[in-house]
Amino acid sequence: MSAIATRYEVVVGLEVHAQILTQSKMFCGCSTDYLTAPPNANTCPVCLGLPGSLPVINRRAVEATIRTALALNCEIPEFSKFDRKNYFYPDLPKGYQISQYDLPLSRNGHLEFDLNGEARRCGITRVHLEEDTGKLLHEGAIHEAQASLVNFNRAGVPLMEIVSEPDLRSADEAREYVMRLRAILQYIGVNHGDMESGQLRCDANVSLRPAGSAGLGTKVEVKNMNSFRAIHRAIEYEVERQTQVLESGGRLAQETRGWNDARGLTVSQRSKEYAEDYRYFPEPDLPPLDVSREWVAQIRAGLPELPAARRERFMTAFSLSPYDAALLTSSKTMAEFFEETVRLGAPAKTAANWILGDFSRLLNIDRKEIDDASIKPRHLQQLISLVDSGAITGKMAKQTFEAMYRAPDPGPALEAARGSTQISGDAELDRIVDQVIAENVKSVADFRAGKEQALKFLIGQGMKISRGRANPQRLDALLREKIQ
Amino acid sequence: MKLYQRTIRDLHQMLVDREISSVELTDAVLSQIDAVGDTTKAYLLVTRELALRQAQAADERLRANRDVRPLTGIPIALKDVLCVRDVVSTAGSKILRGFTPPYSATVVERLEGEGAVFLGKTNCDEFAMGSSNENSGYWPVRNPWSLDRVPGGSSGGSAAAVASGEAIAALGSDTGGSIRQPAALTGIVGLKPTYGRVSRYGLIAFASSLDQIGPMTRDVVDGALLLQAIAGHDPSDSTSSLRPVPDYLATLTDGVKGMRLGVPKEYFVAGMEPAVEQSIRDAIRLLEQQGASIEEVSLPHSDVALPAYYIIAPAEASSNLARYDGTRYGFQAGGGRNLIEEYMLTRQQGFGAEVKRRIMLGTYALSSGYYDAYYLQAQKVRTLIIEDFKQAFKKVDALLGATSPTAAFELGAKTQDPVAMYLNDIITIPANLGNVCGISVPCGLVDGLPIGLQVIAPGFGEAAALRVAYAFEAATQFHKARSPLMGAAA
Numbered sequence: 001m002s003a004i005a006t007r008y009e010v011v012v013g014l015e016v017h018a019q020i021l022t023q024s025k026m027f028c029g030c031s032t033d034y035l036t037a038p039p040n041a042n043t044c045p046v047c048l049g050l051p052g053s054l055p056v057i058n059r060r061a062v063e064a065t066i067r068t069a070l071a072l073n074c075e076i077p078e079f080s081k082f083d084r085k086n087y088f089y090p091d092l093p094k095g096y097q098i099s100q101y102d103l104p105l106s107r108n109g110h111l112e113f114d115l116n117g118e119a120r121r122c123g124i125t126r127v128h129l130e131e132d133t134g135k136l137l138h139e140g141a142i143h144e145a146q147a148s149l150v151n152f153n154r155a156g157v158p159l160m161e162i163v164s165e166p167d168l169r170s171a172d173e174a175r176e177y178v179m180r181l182r183a184i185l186q187y188i189g190v191n192h193g194d195m196e197s198g199q200l201r202c203d204a205n206v207s208l209r210p211a212g213s214a215g216l217g218t219k220v221e222v223k224n225m226n227s228f229r230a231i232h233r234a235i236e237y238e239v240e241r242q243t244q245v246l247e248s249g250g251r252l253a254q255e256t257r258g259w260n261d262a263r264g265l266t267v268s269q270r271s272k273e274y275a276e277d278y279r280y281f282p283e284p285d286l287p288p289l290d291v292s293r294e295w296v297a298q299i300r301a302g303l304p305e306l307p308a309a310r311r312e313r314f315m316t317a318f319s320l321s322p323y324d325a326a327l328l329t330s331s332k333t334m335a336e337f338f339e340e341t342v343r344l345g346a347p348a349k350t351a352a353n354w355i356l357g358d359f360s361r362l363l364n365i366d367r368k369e370i371d372d373a374s375i376k377p378r379h380l381q382q383l384i385s386l387v388d389s390g391a392i393t394g395k396m397a398k399q400t401f402e403a404m405y406r407a408p409d410p411g412p413a414l415e416a417a418r419g420s421t422q423i424s425g426d427a428e429l430d431r432i433v434d435q436v437i438a439e440n441v442k443s444v445a446d447f448r449a450g451k452e453q454a455l456k457f458l459i460g461q462g463m464k465i466s467r468g469r470a471n472p473q474r475l476d477a478l479l480r481e482k483i484q
Numbered sequence: 485m486k487l488y489q490r491t492i493r494d495l496h497q498m499l500v501d502r503e504i505s506s507v508e509l510t511d512a513v514l515s516q517i518d519a520v521g522d523t524t525k526a527y528l529l530v531t532r533e534l535a536l537r538q539a540q541a542a543d544e545r546l547r548a549n550r551d552v553r554p555l556t557g558i559p560i561a562l563k564d565v566l567c568v569r570d571v572v573s574t575a576g577s578k579i580l581r582g583f584t585p586p587y588s589a590t591v592v593e594r595l596e597g598e599g600a601v602f603l604g605k606t607n608c609d610e611f612a613m614g615s616s617n618e619n620s621g622y623w624p625v626r627n628p629w630s631l632d633r634v635p636g637g638s639s640g641g642s643a644a645a646v647a648s649g650e651a652i653a654a655l656g657s658d659t660g661g662s663i664r665q666p667a668a669l670t671g672i673v674g675l676k677p678t679y680g681r682v683s684r685y686g687l688i689a690f691a692s693s694l695d696q697i698g699p700m701t702r703d704v705v706d707g708a709l710l711l712q713a714i715a716g717h718d719p720s721d722s723t724s725s726l727r728p729v730p731d732y733l734a735t736l737t738d739g740v741k742g743m744r745l746g747v748p749k750e751y752f753v754a755g756m757e758p759a760v761e762q763s764i765r766d767a768i769r770l771l772e773q774q775g776a777s778i779e780e781v782s783l784p785h786s787d788v789a790l791p792a793y794y795i796i797a798p799a800e801a802s803s804n805l806a807r808y809d810g811t812r813y814g815f816q817a818g819g820g821r822n823l824i825e826e827y828m829l830t831r832q833q834g835f836g837a838e839v840k841r842r843i844m845l846g847t848y849a850l851s852s853g854y855y856d857a858y859y860l861q862a863q864k865v866r867t868l869i870i871e872d873f874k875q876a877f878k879k880v881d882a883l884l885g886a887t888s889p890t891a892a893f894e895l896g897a898k899t900q901d902p903v904a905m906y907l908n909d910i911i912t913i914p915a916n917l918g919n920v921c922g923i924s925v926p927c928g929l930v931d932g933l934p935i936g937l938q939v940i941a942p943g944f945g946e947a948a949a950l951r952v953a954y955a956f957e958a959a960t961q962f963h964k965a966r967s968p969l970m971g972a973a974a
Binding site: 045048049050051052053054055056057084086088090093094095096150277279280281284285286287 | 580585587688720723800803805806807809827855
């Protein structure tokens with residue numbers, strides 16, 4: 001970091017919008033499928049804002065918001081209400097968005113995370129519930145377009161707004177916060193965390209202040225970041241830009257800037273003087289929400305193990321490093337893949353290395369999630385056991401893994417690796433079985449006495465002697481034959 | 485007596501007795517519309533074919549004696565703020581010209597279920613904003629009692645239709661008096677139910693926290709019958725109440741003996757016509773003679789109800805009417821060079837002066853920096869008014885007063901002075917702000933023009949309001965007076 005940059009402290013607060021994975025929309029019974037349905041197929045008088053239509057609250061969306069708020073350690077007041085946020089835009093059919101203003105469903109929470117081994121904590125100002133807007137499609141660039149089309153399939157999809165305190169001090173922290181937040185949303189099943197499709201969106205409020213000062217500098221809102229990388233780059237860019245303005249004796253304008261990912265810079269969109277007055281007032285079409293303590297307790301009881309707790313458990317139960325544990329638990333599906341692989345018998349550290357190493361590398365290239373891959377925990381466990389038994393080398397294993405990954409069914413690639421070294425000749429197997437029987441007199445006696453478990457042990461010994469190259473089914477048959 | 489002069493109850497009996505068919509009855513009312521419709525201008529749209537089709541279906545139902553309801557086969561008019569599937573519904577506004585909703589209001593569905601016959605959409609002040617029907621985006625309505633006078637508003641078309649024999653009954657909507665005041669000015673019965681008693685789904689909104697749909701009828705019994713059909717919870721309207729709906733007819737004729745009736749001193753406002761005041765005092769005396777105990781009560785915040793209303797209602801309206809931007813349905817000006825210009829042209833040309841005035845008032849009241857001084861303050865006043873009623877209803881069962889301080893005024897008399905126009909609703913507005921119910925029942929003629937007695941009862945006390953109104957009606961002949969256009973009851 002340059003000497004100049006250290007004279008300023010970076011202050012970042014994030015506003016994350018997350019769609020809630022309900023079947024139906026926030027205020028009507030329409031399907032929330034706006035990605036695959038034909039334009040305007042999932043609409044009705046309510047989500048189109050036709051005259052006389054009235055909203056009805058989707059209780060599941062309220063529940064999902066409370067679940068999220070509890071996972072973020074928020075307080076849940078007993079009384080909450082919806083408000084109207086008024087503005088004109090063609091993607092907003094009623095001319096107002098039903099949102100929450102002064103009495104949100106939750107407030108005063110926090111999210112803890114780790115950055116380079118250091119514990120961090122970011123305050124959560126509030127989590128509130130609102131409805132998404134429709135989507136505009138312009139013919140050509142927005143300012144030159146001769147026509148614009150609007151698709152209201154997304155209008156009325158439940159949307160949570162998760163507002164952080166300005167507690168983040170770097171682009172790294174901001175990115176880590178969003179990654180952690182995304183993991184939590186996935187864990188509790190309220191959002192898949194897909195940023196590119198807009199299911200999860202992030203705006204950043206970025207300002208600088210002299211190091212050591214407690215006040216807040218002029219804040220710039222940065223929008224349009226739709227990947228973790230974009231969040232990181234945009235904040236880095238904005239910090240650099242603001243530093244240069246301040247260093248050259250200039251003043252920063254309070255404004256909204258859009259991140260242009262292709263050009264790698266932020267562009268001014270509108271200044272504070274033109275800020276809209278949203279004329280919030282209580283939504284008269286909806287009664288206030290009474291959030292009973294029993295309901296909150298019920299939702300709390302239904303919360304699954306959250307990433308932070310799982311990370312702690314991975315560190316103690318599997319002796320993983322804080323770093324590996326954090327990475328593995330950053331995605332619910334990855335953590336589950338890991339646990340299942342270990343449960344099937346793979347050593348934890350080896351499984352973690354595979355998942356965080358080759359597997360993640362291949363997934364990243366293909367922009368896929370772990371549960372999209374054809375490789376399942378049992379495949380990985382078998383591959384690991386081949387290596388551990390010495391049947392194949394590490395180098396072979398890497399090649400095998402990639403072949404398994406590429407194939408729609410990883411089975412044949414795995415069998416090929418096993419088969420390439422497998423002992424099939426009965427003479428050699430005979431020798432191995434004889435050796436096992438000679439070296440394990442007690443187990444042989446146990447098996448004769450009827451202990452099936454003893455045979456498993458003997459097969460294991462045979463595999464060990466053969467360095468994994470023996471066919472376990474054949475060993476089983478030969479052992480039974482010779483012992484009885 | 486001509487068929488179109490009769491009440492729902494009479495006609496129901498005749499239909500059940502096969503004295504008449506619904507098609508005959510509907511024809512009779514449609515003929516009256518043909519005869520006087522161009523004079524009153526009560527309708528924006530007459531749904532002749534729909535009416536005859538429904539009448540035929542009602543006749544089949546009557547013939548088969550299958551689920552015959554009090555409204556089966558009865559021709560009813562619907563205020564144009566109510567959405568009817570596949571029927572143009574404009575709320576009296578040019579901005580919704582040609583708008584044909586693909587859905588019906590819940591009350592419309594309930595009446596369909598009863599087997600009622602829909603005559604058409606009645607004229608009203610644009611988006612129900614007005615007290616004279618002169619703010620209609622199409623044309624003013626004339627009072628069947630005196631054609632150079634207004635029928636009141638905003639449900640002026642519904643009132644004029646019932647008063648002229650162009651409908652047996654009608655539905656109106658009441659945000660600050662829009663059912664009761666035109667009922668009073670045209671000599672019929674109009675009931676504003678408690679907020680939440682009747683579903684608002686499909687009612688084109690003016691002010692969402694105040695709007696209620698209610699019956700406009702020839703007499704109190706008909707009012708009870710029509711309310712019975714439309715009241716009750718609706719899952720599509722979260723603000724509709726879960727309270728069970730009582731049987732309004734069961735207690736209707738119980739009389740006022742032993743009832744405590746209050747007379748709010750604040751309801752005898754400055755500017756009230758002496759003849760109106762005299763009629764109200766006479767009405768109160770009559771109810772006392774019927775056995776009610778009368779006492780003067782105070783609703784101390786009545787004087788600030790009007791200003792509070794003219795903050796809250798326009799604030800909600802400014803938001804409710806934001807959707808009319810010309811991009812999806814209704815009127816679109818065209819010719820704008822960009823989005824904002826197109827919005828402005830559409831709204832400039834689509835809305836009338838009063839609607840624009842209220843959108844501006846409401847937008848201002850909600851603006852940052854003014855919200856606390858206006859909207860929030862008005863909500864506090866509303867709380868005080870609710871409290872006023874609660875206190876009063878600890879002492880009395882219902883309240884009595886005039887519905888309107890004057891009889892019908894001449895067209896054009898108040899169009900240049902919005903505040904004078906707003907003052908018409910000074911005694912009706914508190915019931916909307918106070919979450920109570922009110923009914924207007926004819927109580928006399930002043931210079932040949934009808935006036936109304938208003939009975940206000942506590943929230944969900946419609947049965948009590950109807951009972952007092954019925955006792956008064958039963959002891960008087962005022963409701964039997966017929967407008968010249970309806971014709972003498974021969």
